[in-house]
Amino acid sequence: MMSPNGVAIVSFMFWILVGTGVQVKGNMCFKPELYQNMRIGEKLSGEPMVIYQAGGLLDCYRQCGLYSLCQSFNYDVETRQCELIALNNSIAEPVVNNIIMEVPNRHGQLFGSCENHVCPNNTICQVEGSNYSCVVVGCNGNPDIQNVNITSFEAKSLWLFNETVLYACEAGYYPSLNATCSMTGTWSPFECLPFHGCGQRSICGGNSTVEGEYWVFSRSLDAWVKTYCRSGASVEFLTLRNINTFSTPIFLKDPITCAQVHADPLLPSMGYTQFQKLRVFVFQKKLRGDIFRFSNSTFRKQPFGSAGDCVDNDVNDTNSDCGLIGRFVINTNGTGLRIKSSVTWETWGVGGRVGNITRSQDGHRIEGNCGSVVGCGGCQPTELLIEVDPNNTPPLDSATLIKCKAVVTSPSTK
Numbered sequence: 001m002m003s004p005n006g007v008a009i010v011s012f013m014f015w016i017l018v019g020t021g022v023q024v025k026g027n028m029c030f031k032p033e034l035y036q037n038m039r040i041g042e043k044l045s046g047e048p049m050v051i052y053q054a055g056g057l058l059d060c061y062r063q064c065g066l067y068s069l070c071q072s073f074n075y076d077v078e079t080r081q082c083e084l085i086a087l088n089n090s091i092a093e094p095v096v097n098n099i100i101m102e103v104p105n106r107h108g109q110l111f112g113s114c115e116n117h118v119c120p121n122n123t124i125c126q127v128e129g130s131n132y133s134c135v136v137v138g139c140n141g142n143p144d145i146q147n148v149n150i151t152s153f154e155a156k157s158l159w160l161f162n163e164t165v166l167y168a169c170e171a172g173y174y175p176s177l178n179a180t181c182s183m184t185g186t187w188s189p190f191e192c193l194p195f196h197g198c199g200q201r202s203i204c205g206g207n208s209t210v211e212g213e214y215w216v217f218s219r220s221l222d223a224w225v226k227t228y229c230r231s232g233a234s235v236e237f238l239t240l241r242n243i244n245t246f247s248t249p250i251f252l253k254d255p256i257t258c259a260q261v262h263a264d265p266l267l268p269s270m271g272y273t274q275f276q277k278l279r280v281f282v283f284q285k286k287l288r289g290d291i292f293r294f295s296n297s298t299f300r301k302q303p304f305g306s307a308g309d310c311v312d313n314d315v316n317d318t319n320s321d322c323g324l325i326g327r328f329v330i331n332t333n334g335t336g337l338r339i340k341s342s343v344t345w346e347t348w349g350v351g352g353r354v355g356n357i358t359r360s361q362d363g364h365r366i367e368g369n370c371g372s373v374v375g376c377g378g379c380q381p382t383e384l385l386i387e388v389d390p391n392n393t394p395p396l397d398s399a400t401l402i403k404c405k406a407v408v409t410s411p412s413t414k
Contacts, residue, residue, distance in 0.1 A: 037102035043074050043095035046085045049158040050137075054082035057099065058110065065106040066114055066125045069140065069157055072102045086157030122158065122185045136185035138163075147173045147192035166406050168192070172215055172224070174203050174404035195402055196282070198227065199234025204404035213239065213399035218282035223388045225282050226336060226399045237294060238280040238287065242331035242365075245274045246302040248378060249325050252312040253371075258322035267310050269349065269376045271300030278304060280337075280386070287339075287384035305330060308349060308378020309371035324355040324371030326378045333364040336393045340385040345370070349377025364392065 049069055054060040057075050060082035064070040067084060074083040077097040092100060106115055112132075114125035119134035126135045139159040142150050152167045159165070159181040168179035169192035177190040194217035195201070201209050211231040215224045227236035250270045251260040263270060277294030278287050289304025307326035332338050341363060345354050351374035359366045370379035 037104060039092065039100040041094060041096060041098065042092040042100050043098040044072060044083075044085055044100055045091045045093060046087055047156060048074070048083035049086045049156070050084040052082055052084075054080050056080065057101075060084075061101060061103060062110050064101075064103045065111050066117075067158075068117070068119050068123070068125075069121045070103060072100060075099045075101065136183075137161075139181035139185055139187055143179070143187040143190075145190070145192055147194075153179075164406050167403055168406060169404060171401035171403045172217070174200070174402070175406065178406045194224075197234065198229035198236050201229060201402060204402055215396075215399050215401050216282060218285070220283055220285050221386075221388050223336075223390075225280070225388075226394045227280060227282065228277055236280050236282060237277040238332075238335055238337065239277050240275055240332065241334035243274065243329060244278075244304070244331055245272070246304065246306055246328045247272045247326060248300070248302060248306075248308040248310070248376070250299065251325065252310055253322050253325065255311050255322060255373075260325065261312065263310065266299060267376055269300060269308060269378075270310065271297060271302055273297040273302040273304075275304055285386055287386055289381070289384055303380060305345075305384060306348070306378060306380035307368065307370040308352065308376065310376040311351070311372055311374055313375060322373070324353055324369045324378075326371045327369050328367070330366040331364060333362070333392065334394060336389060337386045338363040338389050338392070339366060339381075340387050343385055344382050345379040346382050347377060348380050350375030352377030352379060354379040362392070363389065 054063065054075065060073055060075045063082060064073045064084050069086040070084045071087055072085050074085065075098065077099065106117065108115065112127040113130055114127055114132045117125040117132055119125045122136060122138050122140040123134035124137050126133045138161060140157065142148055142153045147170045149167050149170050152165050161181055161183050163181050165179040168175045168190065173192040173194050175190045176193055177188060179190050180188045182188050196217050196219060198214065209231060211229065213226055214229050216227050216236065218225050228239045229236065248270050250263050250266055252263045253260060273295050275295045278289070279291040280287055287304065292301050305328060307328040309324060309326040330339060345357060345368065347354060349372060351372040353371055353373060355369035355371065357366065357368035372378065
């Protein structure tokens with residue numbers, strides 16, 4: 001004998017079936033064992049894989065069974081809207097006039113030759129007499145591509161034709177083409193490419209072109225480099241976290257007494273410069289020291305890495321034992337980069353000399369004194385070649401890894 005609750009459910013289902021125009025006869029009848037997986041007045045919160053207008057509850061049940069992915073569905077008694085859900089999601093909320101049903105198997109005449117079908121997850125079973133075929137209806141799963149954003153692809157259990165994944169690649173990468181579900185049920189070909197320069201930020205639009213610190217990938221260094229990108233510009237700068245200063249002092253050395261006398265008037269090479277940011281070429285693996293956009297100077301600008309001084313030429317005797325008072329301090333600590341140990345310094349000007357140059361054990365701090373013994377001269381680096389220090393990488397959250405959003409255009413109307 002059926003329980004009172006079972007009688008109530010069957011009565012409720014009868015009026016639902018009558019009200020939705022579903023014919024209940026023979027083996028097509030909604031069998032009692034089916035309603036054991038039914039919950040009335042609730043709705044699953046899972047993301048539907050397919051939403052369509054059903055002919056009734058049995059139609060919704062059958063449609064779910066024709067998809068390999070479908071495990072349960074929501075059915076609105078009033079609107080007949082059927083939401084097929086891929087996962088058997090137990091999280092539900094109370095919703096009047098809604099029915100939840102699980103579809104644990106596909107037995108019975110309701111499915112015809114599609115009973116116990118083994119169609120792929122991106123297809124729907126189609127009855128063809130005593131046989132069945134699997135008709136492709138969308139895309140499922142992740143493409144086998146490096147640095148793909150798995151979370152984005154798993155946001156939907158079934159992607160319909162021509163749907164585009166908005167964030168197809170991991171942060172720091174951009175898709176060579178939009179990742180779109182093709183009519184063959186496969187993802188359109190694309191690659192996830194790393195951002196290797198400030199100029200590529202416009203690929204993703206949005207706030208990616210805002211001035212600030214960004215991670216870019218240097219193929220030549222085989223590493224991510226923290227760079228400063230200006231708004232609307234395609235060049236990269238390296239932000240220096242410590243003092244980097246370079247000088248040709250405004251003093252003349254007396255070659256006899258070695259005393260320092262204030263120069264009046266100042267000579268053309270004299271000045272002081274401190275850099276806050278430095279132009280970096282991540283592809284060529286070098287810095288450029290003669291771009292002063294992010295620097296402060298007093299008197300003549302001094303190139304990065306250079307130093308010098310001047311001797312009073314009005315004194316005839318020359319004392320080469322006088323110290324060199326031009327000084328430079330390079331400090332790349334905290335940038336993740338350092339000047340290569342192979343870099344050397346060459347002289348410039350008249351009587352230029354390279355004095356004592358020291359380098360810290362970690363290679364980030366380089367200090368030196370340079371100057372002249374007969375006129376104005378000093379030293380400068382031959383080339384500011386750089387390398388990565390894997391033990392000095394800046395924190396990941398100190399710069400932006402660009403999240404590239406696909407550019408999806410609406411179809412034009414004529």
